[in-house]
Amino acid sequence: MKLVGKYVDKNGAGYVNLRPEDDEDMWHLYNIIQQGDIVRAPAIRRVQNVSATGSTESHRVKLNLTIQVSRVEFSSSGAPSSSADQASSPAGSSSAAPTTTAALHISGPVASENRHVKMGAFHTLDIESNRDVRIEKVDGWDSVALARVEESCVPGRGAEVGAVVCGEGTAAFCLLSQHMTLVTHRISVSIPRKASAPGTSQYEKAMARFYATLYDAFVRHIPYTSPSLRAIVLASPGWVREGVFNAMMTEAGRRGDKTLSKALREKTVKVHVSSAHVHSLVEVLKSPEIVAQLKETKFAREGIVLDKFFKMLGVDEMRAWYGPDHVRLAADRGAIGTLLISDELFRASDPKLRKTYVELVEGVQQKGAEVVMFSSMHESGQQLNQLTGIAAILTFPLDVEVVEAEEREAREERRQQETKMLDGGGAG
Amino acid sequence: MGRLLYELGRIDEKTRVANERGSSKAGKSSFSWAWELDGTVEERERGITMDIALQSLSTPQRQVTILDAPGHKDFIPNMISGAAQADCALLVVDAITGEFEAGFDRGGQTREHLLLVRSLGVSQVIVAVNKLDQVNWDPSRFEEICGLLRAFLVQSGFPSSKTSFVPVSAMLGVNLVNCTGADALVLSKWYKGPTLVDLLDKLEPPTREIASPLRLPISNVFKGQSSGTGVTGRICGGVVQVGERLRVLPGDESAIVRLIDVEEQSVPWAAAGTNATLYLTSIDPNHLNIGSVLCPPSDIVPLATVFTARIIVFDIQLPITTGASIELFHHSRDVPATISKLIATLDRASGVVTKKNPRVLTKGISAEVEISLRAGTPSSPALSARPIPLEPFSVNKDMGRILVRRGGETISAGKPISLIAVKVLNTLPGIVLDVIS
Numbered sequence: 001m002k003l004v005g006k007y008v009d010k011n012g013a014g015y016v017n018l019r020p021e022d023d024e025d026m027w028h029l030y031n032i033i034q035q036g037d038i039v040r041a042p043a044i045r046r047v048q049n050v051s052a053t054g055s056t057e058s059h060r061v062k063l064n065l066t067i068q069v070s071r072v073e074f075s076s077s078g079a080p081s082s083s084a085d086q087a088s089s090p091a092g093s094s095s096a097a098p099t100t101t102a103a104l105h106i107s108g109p110v111a112s113e114n115r116h117v118k119m120g121a122f123h124t125l126d127i128e129s130n131r132d133v134r135i136e137k138v139d140g141w142d143s144v145a146l147a148r149v150e151e152s153c154v155p156g157r158g159a160e161v162g163a164v165v166c167g168e169g170t171a172a173f174c175l176l177s178q179h180m181t182l183v184t185h186r187i188s189v190s191i192p193r194k195a196s197a198p199g200t201s202q203y204e205k206a207m208a209r210f211y212a213t214l215y216d217a218f219v220r221h222i223p224y225t226s227p228s229l230r231a232i233v234l235a236s237p238g239w240v241r242e243g244v245f246n247a248m249m250t251e252a253g254r255r256g257d258k259t260l261s262k263a264l265r266e267k268t269v270k271v272h273v274s275s276a277h278v279h280s281l282v283e284v285l286k287s288p289e290i291v292a293q294l295k296e297t298k299f300a301r302e303g304i305v306l307d308k309f310f311k312m313l314g315v316d317e318m319r320a321w322y323g324p325d326h327v328r329l330a331a332d333r334g335a336i337g338t339l340l341i342s343d344e345l346f347r348a349s350d351p352k353l354r355k356t357y358v359e360l361v362e363g364v365q366q367k368g369a370e371v372v373m374f375s376s377m378h379e380s381g382q383q384l385n386q387l388t389g390i391a392a393i394l395t396f397p398l399d400v401e402v403v404e405a406e407e408r409e410a411r412e413e414r415r416q417q418e419t420k421m422l423d424g425g426g427a428g
Numbered sequence: 429m430g431r432l433l434y435e436l437g438r439i440d441e442k443t444r445v446a447n448e449r450g451s452s453k454a455g456k457s458s459f460s461w462a463w464e465l466d467g468t469v470e471e472r473e474r475g476i477t478m479d480i481a482l483q484s485l486s487t488p489q490r491q492v493t494i495l496d497a498p499g500h501k502d503f504i505p506n507m508i509s510g511a512a513q514a515d516c517a518l519l520v521v522d523a524i525t526g527e528f529e530a531g532f533d534r535g536g537q538t539r540e541h542l543l544l545v546r547s548l549g550v551s552q553v554i555v556a557v558n559k560l561d562q563v564n565w566d567p568s569r570f571e572e573i574c575g576l577l578r579a580f581l582v583q584s585g586f587p588s589s590k591t592s593f594v595p596v597s598a599m600l601g602v603n604l605v606n607c608t609g610a611d612a613l614v615l616s617k618w619y620k621g622p623t624l625v626d627l628l629d630k631l632e633p634p635t636r637e638i639a640s641p642l643r644l645p646i647s648n649v650f651k652g653q654s655s656g657t658g659v660t661g662r663i664c665g666g667v668v669q670v671g672e673r674l675r676v677l678p679g680d681e682s683a684i685v686r687l688i689d690v691e692e693q694s695v696p697w698a699a700a701g702t703n704a705t706l707y708l709t710s711i712d713p714n715h716l717n718i719g720s721v722l723c724p725p726s727d728i729v730p731l732a733t734v735f736t737a738r739i740i741v742f743d744i745q746l747p748i749t750t751g752a753s754i755e756l757f758h759h760s761r762d763v764p765a766t767i768s769k770l771i772a773t774l775d776r777a778s779g780v781v782t783k784k785n786p787r788v789l790t791k792g793i794s795a796e797v798e799i800s801l802r803a804g805t806p807s808s809p810a811l812s813a814r815p816i817p818l819e820p821f822s823v824n825k826d827m828g829r830i831l832v833r834r835g836g837e838t839i840s841a842g843k844p845i846s847l848i849a850v851k852v853l854n855t856l857p858g859i860v861l862d863v864i865s
Contacts, residue, residue, distance in 0.1 A: 190716070193479050193480070193506075193718075238503060275762070314745050314747060387750065
């Protein structure tokens, strides 16, 4: 994303002018824009003019609209997902690929005067890439938001790792970037099992067809030519990935696709996972081959920290806490060593709640602890969200019951003191 | 297994010789018997079973259908699909010093398999201690293995009256059908018990629920020789006849049964408990998937996305927290899910609630939890997950068993108690009522 202009005063009021470029920037904007902000962006509005004779004429006008945000919606695929999930499970052959452009929709009443649109009329802005967006907040520019803006303007990203998670007959193509995991395409083919009486050749034929479909989908969806792609991960239980790799190499050789063969040979990493579902991407990020290559990338870091948290939960329950109340108690006592927090919490529509989380993060950072922000678009972020979205690894064990009891006592004492003062004041 | 089939006359000489020649050419002559059931190129190359194989054999008083299941860790999903169709278990363990220990210790598969099989409703187990000829038919080794396994079986919930042990050597063919011949001399000196076939003969088939509505979870789909698609599975309840119209769930499709094959013979009807192959017509094969369930249009299986279940947690390292992401296994289908709520922990024996809203579930605990199915993608707008056909345990025992796995190991097993978010379908296709409570 490009930072075109910025003006923020020390109270946290001001504006920022950004130009989003790719899908990840949409995700960043989704996290920056909150309810109540004022956003200005180009839009196309259908304007109706009623002339004196009563005939209406409408034409589309391109203009810059400023709206006060009441709702922000993000979808990772531009095409609307079909609501007919009552329909049968994925068809035998691969389905048509949805567009991978992420879409961000911001709706709210119009806040500035202009020639064509009345004030207060509702409008939904569709944020487009390479068009400037201006975001103004009254007091929302806290450290977390500003850090996010900074992060998004760092150049040189793009999809870092392309992954294919496959099983016998199923494959999911994913692009992992710094902040997002996009599942671009899925294939699901029914493979007859070897138990079919007519002979085992049905199985092999179906597998050959599966490999062919996989090859076509791979060529279409994984950007193996782009230089920012650091690795191609083939993950599967069993040995499906070996078959996939061999099939792709032979096919690439047969079709004479030299760039693909080179890319496959150099960048492919074969990883063993326990299941063919997308959530086994977490295991991919933990595997030693990947860790060695992609140590410093954000999602590898996320995966490692989450793994550490779960291990701590198994080893010493009193040093691993989760849930906002518990983590706040731990933070008050200065016990937090690592704070795991998901960006889902910062998107909370209640600004007061968001402020408390920001204070929590700042407090923890001041005490010298580490804060890891998890992106909900990664599998590790999803797992953290399932766990309430906030968790902490403590530096020394604290028993929950004991801490809660102490808090309760302290509150009781305070209340008694207050009533005493009131009585004393009233009497005196 | 191959040897047993040969002894009982199920394999003809030509196949046996072909297997022997092929395997010695590939340098795997010791696998010649395994090649009878491991048919695919990859299985023979790697020397392991990857998917279940169905074979039937007859003993004097029983007709037995054998499902040879893979043992390897990665292929447990296939093993679960097979075990869900089973009535009894035949566990073959290796008597060679070190081999048995490797399989039986924590990292090995013996324990996991027994727990899985128990959770899927199997209570009769025959343990065949194989390769005893390699340890010179040592009776103390046999007793040692039996002792260890007996303790574990009782602990896992297998009634000891229904477990039996038998020493065999498959390579030499000793004690499979009979205990005679030169090779068997050493064994027959101290072992006077039944042979493997005798024990197979004594297995009791469980009661079949013929009166309940038809349920057939599909474990395999393939293209039949003539037109139509073939589906295989074990009938979990009810009776199916040729010409009947069946609904396929999940989905709106229905199909007509053209042929029913049981053990390679065409029959006009099949009842609960049989492994049958049905050839269906008037349905697009794309709608038939492994894991779908066939049922009569009048009595359809409810589809659920959220349900409560009573589970027992196995011996695991990492405790289960709220929101743990798991894989839910039901017959041949596995879907990603989460344990969305820990409702209460229960006493293992009585089922009385011991603690409400626990924070974590550690090993050995019995608990009531709420399980929600997950959509496949980590995207923020919640794509609703596809529901699966599921019935509470009280309604149908076979349809009401689920397994929970995470990170490559089975962490718990359970029974659905009540379905919360359910889609109830009208029998007329095209009209759908959503009931989400």
